[in-house]
Amino acid sequence: GAVVSQHPSRVICKSGTSVKIECRSLDFQATTMFWYRQFPKQSLMLMATSNEGSKATYEQGVEKDKFLINHASLTLSTLTVTSAHPEDSSFYICSARYAGGAENTEAFFGQGTRLTVV
Amino acid sequence: KNQVEQSPQSLIILEGKNCTLQCNYTVSPFSNLRWYKQDTGRGPVSLTIMTFSENTKSNGRYTATLDADTKQSSLHITASQLSDSASYICVVTPYGQNFVFGPGTRLSVLP
Numbered sequence: 001g002a003v004v005s006q007h008p009s010r011v012i013c014k015s016g017t018s019v020k021i022e023c024r025s026l027d028f029q030a031t032t033m034f035w036y037r038q039f040p041k042q043s044l045m046l047m048a049t050s051n052e053g054s055k056a057t058y059e060q061g062v063e064k065d066k067f068l069i070n071h072a073s074l075t076l077s078t079l080t081v082t083s084a085h086p087e088d089s090s091f092y093i094c095s096a097r098y099a100g101g102a103e104n105t106e107a108f109f110g111q112g113t114r115l116t117v118v
Numbered sequence: 119k120n121q122v123e124q125s126p127q128s129l130i131i132l133e134g135k136n137c138t139l140q141c142n143y144t145v146s147p148f149s150n151l152r153w154y155k156q157d158t159g160r161g162p163v164s165l166t167i168m169t170f171s172e173n174t175k176s177n178g179r180y181t182a183t184l185d186a187d188t189k190q191s192s193l194h195i196t197a198s199q200l201s202d203s204a205s206y207i208c209v210v211t212p213y214g215q216n217f218v219f220g221p222g223t224r225l226s227v228l229p
Contacts, residue, residue: 006161034216043207043219044162093161107152107217109161 003027004096006110013084013117020080021113023094029074030096035067038091038112050077084117091115120145122210122220130226135198139223141191141208149213153182153193156205156222165193165206198227 003026013019023033031052036044048069049057056069066088068080077096081088094110122143131137143151150169154162166175166182168191174183179196195202208220 004161041224043221045219046216049216091159095161106164106167109154109163112159112161114159 004094004108004110006094006113008113009111010114011116013115015085015117016083018080018082019084019115020078021092021094021115023077023079023096023110025075025096025108028096028098030077030098031074032097033071033077034095034107035069035077035079036093036095038093044093047079052077081115084115086117089115089117120210120212120215120218122208122218124206124208124220124223126223127221128224128226130228131198133198133200133227133229136194136196137198137225138195139193139206139208139225141193141210141220143189143191143208143210143218143220145189145210145212145218147213148186148189149211151182151184151191152209152211152217153180153191154207154209156207158204162207195225198225200227200229203227 005024007022033050035047037047038044046059047062050069050071052071058064071077091112093112097105097107125140152167153165156162165177165180168175168184181194184191203226205222205224207222209217
């Protein structure tokens with residue numbers, strides 16, 4: 001089946017630095033990818049929708065200048081957490097669906113990235 | 119407001135037993151309902167997807183039901199295994215919109 005690969009799975013960074021997380025669709029093209037954030041014992045919260053070749057759409061309350069999203073190709077989207085602070089520590093998950101898929105098309109999630117800012 | 123509720127919040131069962139998880143939603147217009155399994159520290163993995171016209175779908179020991187009239191869904195797990203310990207998330211899609219996630223049910227299967 002289709003696979004979405006997310007890298008890295010874990011990252012620890014110092015406060016004030018930036019971290020880049022990659023999300024790749026390995027065997028299908030995805031014009032749209034989604035970035036989620038998940039705090040302990042809570043469900044996924046959509047941060048932004050990444051559109052290939054255009055600007056990302058951010059959810060209300062998500063700072064677009066802090067969470068930079070680039071979707072340069074049909075198989076790769078990146079999320080960069082800029083000037084990270086301890087409160088940015090969380091589990092970040094990406095998701096992708098087949099390009100041009102119907103409403104009930106399978107959505108595949110990456111393995112997630114555990115970000116810890118110290 | 120589109121919302122998805124799940125019950126129970128957590129559940130502990132013994133290995134080999136069956137269990138049923140519940141999902142209620144107020145999502146309109148309804149497109150589809152999905153159940154995902156999420157192991158701790160991992161991304162969600164799809165179990166079932168159901169559209170309006172489907173009222174049951176199975177995936178191995180997992181069977182999901184959907185009652186579009188009452189806006190309820192259930193996920194039944196048969197002959198539970200230790201590896202079934204995870205969070206189970208109900209996700210409903212309003213037509214043309216993004217997923218609406220439920221809070222999840224945390225299942226623990228004990229030996």
